[in-house]
Amino acid sequence: VSGGVEGNTVLVIGGGPIGLGVVLMAIEAGASKVIVSEPDPVRRACALELGADAAFDPLSEKPAKAISAAGFRAPDVVFECVGAPSLLQQTVDVMARHGRGVIVGVCRTEDRFYPARAVGKQVALFFALGYTDADFDFVVRYLANNAERAGKMISQVVSMADLPDTFDRLQKQKSLVKVMMKP
Template identity: 40%
Template sequence: MRALMLRGNDLFVTEIERPAPGPDQVLARVRACGICGSDLHFARYAEDMLRVTRRADPAGWSAMDLAQGVVMGHEFVAEVVAAGPGAEAWTPGTRVVSVPVLPDPEAPQGVHSIGYSSRYPGAYGEYVIMAAPLLLRVPDGLPDRIAALTEPCAVALHAVRAAGPRPEDRVLIMGAGPIGLLTLLWLKREGVKHVAVSEPAAPRRGLAARLGADLTLDPATEDVTARLAAAGGPPPVVFECVGVPGTLQQAMDLVGRRGRVVVVGVCMTEDRLTPMLGILKHLSVQFVLGYTRAEFAEALAALADGRIDPAPMVTRTVTLAELPAVFRALGNPEDCKVIVEP
């Protein structure tokens, strides 16, 4: 099968062996896969990410071998092609999504990460192996390119639930990429009355306004502090959804006293901040990761019934052959969510 391979620093489309499902697994044909910002960064900072991951957990990404290569892609919807022993209830043709892991009692963490494993290819290929106990059936009528957003939608839901903002809280989102915009959608769904979005790219600011932002700000040309003051004062909650050096410090500068900074963006390099500022302002800084299985299922249900409608975010679809060029562009701000349709 064809797949986008990352080997060392090289990224290329090649032919690899199609995997076969084992017990309680299915083989599924990828119908659509979202390009995650983490994948764009991993293609550039893979060694750094592996070092930090293994500092957090020596067994982290234990099946990752960059010399052997890895097929990324973890935001996907797929169609069952074949079932292994014990998974026969999942018939061919069924559209499914899943938390992107494969249980394995012999793995150090008990699972392999789909898209971050050299053993199991991710969804930047034509086929994936999925765990039958984790599968969720995609409701009829939900387009593939929207179903593929279940995973990032769950990330944003988890961040919002972790922050627990009240309806009367003024909230600032830094960054109007896919995670920032999905965070906006969940905040509005949860009843937060005033959400501001700061984003330097005009197309993405326009998307934020279209998706319900009450205030949009251009940090490159505007005094964000002054604009926020005019809108009611420093926000008590700030979501940092950018993940580049300096933005966490900016979030601490912008949030109100005794406020909360929720860090959703993944900065791949070392950063600097001023701890005394956080102490003087009595700030809480919370780093969030992933989601629960229940949140993943809730995200799919919200996409299916229209409670969350991210359709305007999908700005382009590409083929596998186009993927290397997309990665080289490293997040063109003219795009928001790019979907691969193998």
């Protein structure tokens, strides 16, 4: 969907499990630089541990300014992995001219968007939904071959008996990245 990330600067908006998975795949696909925009410090640290080149807090610094201050050019490809209002516009605003935005997060409310900004930069936006069997096969092979790296996403391993409390905690504690249940 992204049209390829090899050799490109990639921004991932959102450092949750989906965004961190995108970080791993962007690195695997040969992105020249991978930058993550994520408000939670634990998730930012996880992104860096997984191999992202930089991570910043979008609530304390404007994304374009943070990217530039870190010494990176405007991203060629932006993956929006949150689905919150205003992030579609932020995707367009932060990407390079002729850039590509891949909207992975699903915003479930009305969102404001200024098409003239996208037209002026001649960007392309793609909205992703669904995966093929080949995608799942690729991910399974990737995880099997990169278990140590991908395992850094796991915040905690719990038993079946701990699941009810864990679901409650996941609703309140957004710092948890991925919780794995082990029978």
